[in-house]
Each structure stands twice: as structure tokens, then as C-alpha cells.
Amino acid sequence: MLHAGLCATGLLGVAANVGAQDVLIRNATVHTAGPQGTLQGTDVLVQGGTIRAVGAGLAAPAGVTTVDAAGKPLTPALFGGITGIGLEEVSGEAPTVDNAVSLEDQPMRPEFDVTLAYNPASMLVPVARVEGLGFTLLAADTGKAFVAGQGGVVRLDGSADPIGPRALFVRLGAGASDLSGKSRAAQWMLLDQMVAEARGRVPADSPHALLTPAGRAVLARYLGGQGRIVVKVDRAADIRQLLRWAARERVRIAIAGGAEAWQLAPQLAQAQVPVFLDALGNLPGNFDQIGATLRNAALLQAAGVEVAFTQAGDASHNARKVRQLAGNAVANGLPWEAGLAGLTRVPAQALGVGDRLGTIAVGRSADLVLWSGDPLDVIHTAQQVWLGGRAMPMRSRQTELRDRYLRGTGEGGLPPAYSHGP
Known part of the structure; x- marks a missing residue:
């Protein structure tokens, strides 16, 4: 009320x-x-x-x-995490899912941009919005390559176009070993070859080229510091290698997942690498997450790492649960203000839209929640x-279905779904 x-x-x-x-x-x-x-x-x-x-x-x-x-x-207005809102309507119905590309010939396609398929009329937009979410990062998911493609920030106000710079999505570790010759070591070998191609050290007509000409041009932009490379990675050993690679190639990275990121908190802080994590990750879902802990966010923040939140698993349909992640991080030692920042200022700044979103200040877009x-x-x-x-209308398909079946206010005057009286 x-x-x-x-x-x-x-x-x-x-x-x-x-x-x-x-x-x-x-x-x-x-x-x-x-x-x-x-x-x-x-x-x-x-x-x-x-x-x-x-x-x-x-x-x-x-x-x-x-x-x-x-x-x-x-x-x-809050950040909804790294999602496929507007890119996947029904996850089990392939024609409604547009966040991954699976090409046999030259599967590494950094030029693939999922924002071109974004549907602002998706039913998932108002479902997320009524929970206080105002923007999200659309992510490219892995198809047949661990270099998944590009995504970007969209506001959940019905706008059709993304804002800010694009982000390039890469998956490393055990989750991508099937895409890199059954070994995570090969991921670095292949990344090094792609970098060499983008920097012009491999002839464009090489029969062993991994990238198309368009892919080379896109990757070259990220190697030049234009946009972040968001890397899905959990194991501390892989994060260590990632930090070395990023320093060597002088690229701007962010980590998504980071179950064991707390083990490298000082190094992440020194490198100014933000971490988008699932604060509910406290049990190892695989061997890359042995060191998972509910204190991950608190330990990272205490070391000076910028922490943001994103939902693991079905992030698109459960984006509203991102508040629960921040709340649980606060319950496990993260300062309250840092918990809010992880849903607002930190992701906005990390993704290049901090001049418009993420804070309440004069000159910022009036994206607000009471x-x-x-x-x-x-x-x-x-x-x-x-x-x-x-x-924004504070209703969604879910609230309309609730009202229809609980109060009988739907079209046609349908009776209540449940009756507790005689």
C-alpha cells in the first residue's frame, strides 16, 4: 500500500x-x-x-x-547485472535466443554484436524494471568460440539503442576448455595468435588465420583501449594469468564471476580491475570455484577493488534477484554504501556510462527509484x-497475471483463481 x-x-x-x-x-x-x-x-x-x-x-x-x-x-536506478534481457525471451526456445553465434568456419568472431538483436519490447524489460532496475549490460554468450563477441549497456526505458562503449566478452577456464582443444593452456596460445593478427603481425591471407578482417579491426580497437574486455573466469590461477596478459597487451579488462578473485585482491586493486560477482557463490559448483566464499565481495572491497554484482545462472529471467546478492554481501562484511555502489555507481563507471547513470547528482539522467x-x-x-x-508503469506481465487470477480483474471478469471462503 x-x-x-x-x-x-x-x-x-x-x-x-x-x-x-x-x-x-x-x-x-x-x-x-x-x-x-x-x-x-x-x-x-x-x-x-x-x-x-x-x-x-x-x-x-x-x-x-x-x-x-x-x-x-x-x-x-539499479544495474540489473550482465544479462540477455531483450536477447532471450524463452531460454528453452532457440528462435527466441540471440546472444550467441555458432559458426563452423572461423568461429572466433569478436565483431559479433548482440545489441543488434535487442528487443526493447521484451516481456523481461518491465519484469526487471518494476523491481527498481534501470540498466543492464547485454552480454554475448559463448557459442563455438571462447571469444564470444560484443555487447553493451541498455537502459530499460524502452529505448532501442545501447549507450556507451561496447564490451567484448571472453570466457576462460574450464568452462571454455571444450572450445580450445580441451586445455585452458591453449586459450592463451589462441589469444596470443588473435592479438598478433589484430596487430598486423600475421598476414591477412594466412590459411591459419583465426579472425576475419572485420574481427581483426574490432579486436584492434579493444587492444587500443576502446572499451573493456569482460572475462568470465573463476579460478585464481587463471585470473593471475589474465592479469599478466592484460598488462602485457595493455588492455582494459573486467572480471565476471571471480569466485576465487579474493585470493588476488591486492593485484586486482593495483591493476584497477573491477569484478562483477555473484555474492551468493559460497560452494564450489566446479573445480574452478574451490575457494568460493560469501566474504568474496567484502575481501575485495577492503583491498580497494571496485565490486559490482551480477546474477549467475539464469540472469535474464532472474535479474531482479541482484538486490539479494548485494544484501547478502553486506550481511557478510561489505559496507552498506559499497553494496549500493555495486548496483549503481561501480557498474556505470566500469562500463563507461558513469557520466549519465549510477549516481544522484546534478546533470545526471533522472533514473531514480523510490x-x-x-x-x-x-x-x-x-x-x-x-x-x-x-x-514508469509499475506493472509487468507477472503483476497483471497475478491480478487476473487472484482478484478476477482480468479481461472478461474471470473469477479468482483461489477461494478461501465458503
């Missing part, structure tokens, strides 16, 4: 008017996820889709809708999401 103050000042009306751009959110506990930290009893003024002012007792310009937050938490309580506690919910200043 929404607080009476919210209803009285027109929050429901704002949600209904999706095109509204100007709003003054009063008396919120503003978690900026930036240098200002948490601000009590603070107002946020949004005009033209942008945050124009943050402070106490702001005057409401003419025509601006006012929302009384009644002291509740206001945060930046919560019923602590956003890292899953007992609380998002009361209203604004993306670019637009109040």
Missing part, C-alpha cells in the same frame, strides 16, 4: 502519465551513491529528464509535480521508478 502522503501529492497520477518529465521529490533519504553519500530529508528536482538540483527545501517551479517521499529511500524501505533488503519494494524523468 502506498503511503498516504505519496497518494495525496499525485504519485499515482505521475505513474499514469508516462510522458511527465518534471517532478520535485521532497523529503527523501537520498542515497546518492556518489561523493555526497546519504542525505537525509532532501529534495531532488527533475526537469527535462535530468536532475537539476539536490538539496533541502527546494522551491517547486511552476507546473512541476510534487511527490512527498515521507523520508523513504531514493536511489539511482523504495518502501532499505533497497538491499528484499522485504522492501520499489514504489516508483523514474527513467529519464518519466514515471
Whole structure:
């Protein structure tokens, strides 16, 4: 049930008017996820889709809708993790899955870009959005090559195009050994050959070339520092080799997974490598995760590593659970502010969109969430999401099905699915 103050000042009306751009959110506990930290009893003024002012007792310009937050938490819209939202609708139905390429001839295709298949009308977008998620990193998944291809950041506001630089996705370790001659050692041999091709040290017409001309050009951009290479890797020994390779080739990397990353926390901090991890990973799902621990995030953060969160497994359909990851990391020693940063500022900055997303500050896009309580506690919910200043409809196919079968409010006046009365 929404607080009476919210209803009285027109929050429901704002949600209904999706095109509204100007709003003054009063008396919120503003978690900026930036240098200002948490601000009590603070107002946020949004005009033209942008945050124009943050402070106490702001005057409401003419025509601006006012929302009384009644002291509740206001945060930046959250990062949904590394997902295939809009790229996979039904994971078991191949024609609805577009995040991997499986080519027999020259399977290494860094030029493959999954963002070209992104569907902003996917049912998964509102499912994630009503949980307070405002952006996600679309990932290329491995098909027949451990160099999977490119992805990018999309906002969950219905926009069709990604924002910021692309990221290149690579999988290393046991999970990719079948794609590299049954040995993780061969992954480095093949990576070195691809680098040599991209740097022009291998003739373009070589019969043993791994990359197409387009693939060489794309990989060369990443070798030149344009965009991050996001590497799915867990074992500490593999992470050590990755850090050496990245330093030698002077590339910008991020780690996804990192079950044993805490064992190399000082080295990761020194190399300024962010880690996107699943904070619930505490049991070894395979031999690359023997050192998994619930204190992974806390140990990394204490060493100075920037920690963000992403869901393992079915990340697209369960993106909403990313809050649970951050909450569990906090329960195991990560400072609360760092937990929020791992869902906001850290991923935005790591992915090159920190000038627009991830913090509440003047000039940033007004991607905001008003919560019923602590956003890292899953007992609380998002009361209203604004993306670019637009109040998003707080409904999804899931909520509509719930209403249809529990209250009988669906089309045709269907009866309730369950009856507890006589």
C-alpha cells in the first residue's frame, strides 16, 4: 500500500502519465551513491529528464509535480547485472535466443554484436524494471568460440539503442576448455595468435588465420583501449594469468564471476580491475570455484577493488534477484554504501556510462527509484521508478497475471483463481 502522503501529492497520477518529465521529490533519504553519500530529508528536482538540483527545501517551479517521499529511500536506478534481457525471451526456445553465434568456419568472431538483436519490447524489460532496475549490460554468450563477441549497456526505458562503449566478452577456464582443444593452456596460445593478427603481425591471407578482417579491426580497437574486455573466469590461477596478459597487451579488462578473485585482491586493486560477482557463490559448483566464499565481495572491497554484482545462472529471467546478492554481501562484511555502489555507481563507471547513470547528482539522467524501505533488503519494494524523468508503469506481465487470477480483474471478469471462503 502506498503511503498516504505519496497518494495525496499525485504519485499515482505521475505513474499514469508516462510522458511527465518534471517532478520535485521532497523529503527523501537520498542515497546518492556518489561523493555526497546519504542525505537525509532532501529534495531532488527533475526537469527535462535530468536532475537539476539536490538539496533541502527546494522551491517547486511552476507546473512541476510534487511527490512527498515521507523520508523513504531514493536511489539511482539499479544495474540489473550482465544479462540477455531483450536477447532471450524463452531460454528453452532457440528462435527466441540471440546472444550467441555458432559458426563452423572461423568461429572466433569478436565483431559479433548482440545489441543488434535487442528487443526493447521484451516481456523481461518491465519484469526487471518494476523491481527498481534501470540498466543492464547485454552480454554475448559463448557459442563455438571462447571469444564470444560484443555487447553493451541498455537502459530499460524502452529505448532501442545501447549507450556507451561496447564490451567484448571472453570466457576462460574450464568452462571454455571444450572450445580450445580441451586445455585452458591453449586459450592463451589462441589469444596470443588473435592479438598478433589484430596487430598486423600475421598476414591477412594466412590459411591459419583465426579472425576475419572485420574481427581483426574490432579486436584492434579493444587492444587500443576502446572499451573493456569482460572475462568470465573463476579460478585464481587463471585470473593471475589474465592479469599478466592484460598488462602485457595493455588492455582494459573486467572480471565476471571471480569466485576465487579474493585470493588476488591486492593485484586486482593495483591493476584497477573491477569484478562483477555473484555474492551468493559460497560452494564450489566446479573445480574452478574451490575457494568460493560469501566474504568474496567484502575481501575485495577492503583491498580497494571496485565490486559490482551480477546474477549467475539464469540472469535474464532472474535479474531482479541482484538486490539479494548485494544484501547478502553486506550481511557478510561489505559496507552498506559499497553494496549500493555495486548496483549503481561501480557498474556505470566500469562500463563507461558513469557520466549519465549510477549516481544522484546534478546533470545526471533522472533514473531514480523510490523504495518502501532499505533497497538491499528484499522485504522492501520499489514504489516508483523514474527513467529519464518519466514515471514508469509499475506493472509487468507477472503483476497483471497475478491480478487476473487472484482478484478476477482480468479481461472478461474471470473469477479468482483461489477461494478461501465458503
